[in-house]
Amino acid sequence: xxxxxxxxxxxxxxxxxxxxxxxxxxxxxxxxxxxxxxxxxxxxxxxxxxxxxxxxxxxxxxxxxxxxxxxxxxxxxxxxxxxxxxxxxxxxxxxxxxxxxxxxxxxxxxxxxxxxxxxxxxxxxxxxxxxxxxxxxxxxxxxxxxxxxxxxxxxxxxxxxxxxxxxxxxxxxxxxxxxxxxxxx
Numbered sequence: 001x002x003x004x005x006x007x008x009x010x011x012x013x014x015x016x017x018x019x020x021x022x023x024x025x026x027x028x029x030x031x032x033x034x035x036x037x038x039x040x041x042x043x044x045x046x047x048x049x050x051x052x053x054x055x056x057x058x059x060x061x062x063x064x065x066x067x068x069x070x071x072x073x074x075x076x077x078x079x080x081x082x083x084x085x086x087x088x089x090x091x092x093x094x095x096x097x098x099x100x101x102x103x104x105x106x107x108x109x110x111x112x113x114x115x116x117x118x119x120x121x122x123x124x125x126x127x128x129x130x131x132x133x134x135x136x137x138x139x140x141x142x143x144x145x146x147x148x149x150x151x152x153x154x155x156x157x158x159x160x161x162x163x164x165x166x167x168x169x170x171x172x173x174x175x176x177x178x179x180x181x182x183x184x185x
Contacts, residue, residue: 023182026053028152030176034069036088037169043088045071047172053098061098063112067091069172089121090160096135108141108150118160120168133160133167141178150178 027050034045051065069090094116101108114135121128139154153175160168 024055024180026150026178026180027051028053028176028178030152030174032172032174032176034071034090035171035173037171043071045069045088045090047174049174049176051176051178053178059099059101061100061110063096063098063114064094065096065114065116066093067116067172087122091119092116092133094133094135106143108143110139110141110154112137112139112154112156120160131161133158135159135172137172144177148180150180152176152178 029050030047031049032047034047036044047067047069049065049067051063053061053063055061067090069088069092071088094114096112096114098110098112100110112135116133116135118131118133119128120131135156135158137154137156139152141150141152143149144151153173155171155173158168158170158172160170162168
């Protein structure tokens with residue numbers, strides 16, 4: 001996992017400063033579904049978030065984001081009202097490096113890798129903690145309005161560092177809208 005970040009940084013360092021001048025950016029919002037790994041015993045949840053995207057080159061983008069996940073496992077509580085339900089709340093502030101295409105295509109595929117600070121609250125583990133984590137995924141944008149409004153759909157695999165060198169693992173499927181604008185002078 002660490003080597004993938006190093007390769008991405010080396011590729012960015014190989015670019016000349018004139019190639020790193022950003023000419024377009026986007027802002028967007030998304031929602032989706034969080035599915036935790038079966039061994040984690042955590043409930044699934046709904047995601048909400050906002051993001052921005054800065055185009056460094058034709059193929060590299062930086063995407064800061066805020067992600068919020070919350071879900072309560074109501075099945076256990078319905079069977080036995082005295083049992084406290086499994087609650088999961090994850091807030092994440094992070095950055096993705098996106099490798100894709102920004103050509104004027106109808107569909108723009110991309111791959112992403114990112115790191116973030118995750119604020120995890122769950123009564124299953126009985127704690128609230130801040131942990132570093134990473135996410136890896138693929139996605140695509142679909143042009144809706146004259147190369148300005150795009151529908152963005154992606155799926156990511158999320159790893160959040162946990163106790164004793166273990167990780168909370170989850171899969172996220174998101175969909176949302178990105179609005180592009182020029183930042184040329």
